[in-house]
Amino acid sequence: MAAGSNLRRPVSTRAAIAVLAVVAVVGLLTFGLLSKGSSGVAVGEVAPVASLPHLEGGGSESLADYRGRWVLVNFWASWCTPCKDEAPALERFQQRHGSEEFTVLGIDSNDLSGDGIEFVRDYGLSYPQLRDGDGEYAEEDFGTTGVPENYLVDPRGRVRLAVRGPVDEEYLREAVAPLLPGGRS
Amino acid sequence: MSARALVLALLAAALLAVSAAPAAAATPQVEQNEIEAEVMCPVCGTLLELAESPQAQRQKVFVARLIAAGRSKDEIKDALVAEYGEEVLALPSGDGFNLSAYLVPIVAFVLAAVALALGVRRWRRDGGDGGPAGPAPTGPSEADSKRLDADLSRYDL
Numbered sequence: 001m002a003a004g005s006n007l008r009r010p011v012s013t014r015a016a017i018a019v020l021a022v023v024a025v026v027g028l029l030t031f032g033l034l035s036k037g038s039s040g041v042a043v044g045e046v047a048p049v050a051s052l053p054h055l056e057g058g059g060s061e062s063l064a065d066y067r068g069r070w071v072l073v074n075f076w077a078s079w080c081t082p083c084k085d086e087a088p089a090l091e092r093f094q095q096r097h098g099s100e101e102f103t104v105l106g107i108d109s110n111d112l113s114g115d116g117i118e119f120v121r122d123y124g125l126s127y128p129q130l131r132d133g134d135g136e137y138a139e140e141d142f143g144t145t146g147v148p149e150n151y152l153v154d155p156r157g158r159v160r161l162a163v164r165g166p167v168d169e170e171y172l173r174e175a176v177a178p179l180l181p182g183g184r185s
Numbered sequence: 186m187s188a189r190a191l192v193l194a195l196l197a198a199a200l201l202a203v204s205a206a207p208a209a210a211a212t213p214q215v216e217q218n219e220i221e222a223e224v225m226c227p228v229c230g231t232l233l234e235l236a237e238s239p240q241a242q243r244q245k246v247f248v249a250r251l252i253a254a255g256r257s258k259d260e261i262k263d264a265l266v267a268e269y270g271e272e273v274l275a276l277p278s279g280d281g282f283n284l285s286a287y288l289v290p291i292v293a294f295v296l297a298a299v300a301l302a303l304g305v306r307r308w309r310r311d312g313g314d315g316g317p318a319g320p321a322p323t324g325p326s327e328a329d330s331k332r333l334d335a336d337l338s339r340y341d342l
């Protein structure tokens with residue numbers, strides 16, 4: 001009997017250790033999924049803010065610095081073909097609507113700074129440009145899944161429109177412009 | 186050879202050495218595939234050498250330019266980190282929190298070895314012989330012993 005009880009005790013200890021190990025592994029996997037699997041910012045939510053360097057010229061800025069203005073946040077990269085397609089439309093929209101009350105804000109994401117600067121010059125982009133070299137702001141904070149993505153942020157910092165892909169003249173005219181002060185198109 | 190010719194020859198050699206210096210500085214110190222095997226394509230989430238995305242192509246061109254400029258492997262990695270952040274490194278740097286990436290496997294290995302050693306020691310102390318697990322062997326019962334003694338005495342051995 002004594003021998004039997006000696007045999008049982010280590011088995012239950014081992015079982016407890018095994019259960020603890022399984023719980024630890026499951027916990028780690030769950031934590032990994034929760035911390036990685038950002039569902040992204042949704043319409044109506046406050047847009048995340050983070051200080052990012054200017055693409056060119058030094059210094060940094062955050063979306064919080066644009067409170068009080070409408071901002072069309074455009075995540076892009078120089079290697080992205082749809083970004084090249086939408087850049088002229090965004091620049092024309094900025095030319096028409098850019099003011100103290102509205103601006104397009106470009107955020108060059110996962111890109112080489114030299115390539116980004118060249119892109120801005122090639123397309124003659126006049127709106128402000130920030131740099132998100134490691135893509136953390138785009139992917140972790142906004143939950144982007146690629147480039148381009150566009151978010152219209154209102155003067156209180158809330159997301160009013162979210163486009164997970166490129167925008168074109170028609171979308172800018174029919175969806176974005178009516179929300180801007182005066183509802184101009 | 187006259188003294189004048191000797192001076193001219195020395196001057197020519199010096200000029201050659203000076204003109205060769207920039208070329209030597211731009212001599213590649215590292216191979217492209219060596220860098221590509223040690224850095225990530227941040228957009229693809231794979232090693233750069235396995236990536237063919239447009240972003241990876243731009244990154245490869247960037248590396249090639251730095252190699253052509255005679256930059257060392259560390260300088261090229263530093264430049265990539267400045268562009269894409271620490272995550273571009275396939276192997277984390279060996280300081281700060283990243284040190285845990287190297288320490289945790291070592292600590293886990295040592296703990297496993299200690300656990301194994303303790304287990305073997307305990308098994309040997311308990312008299313393990315490698316046989317199948319089962320109830321501990323016991324001697325014959327008193328009745329069996331008496332019967333055995335009776336049988337043996339019957340044969341007068």
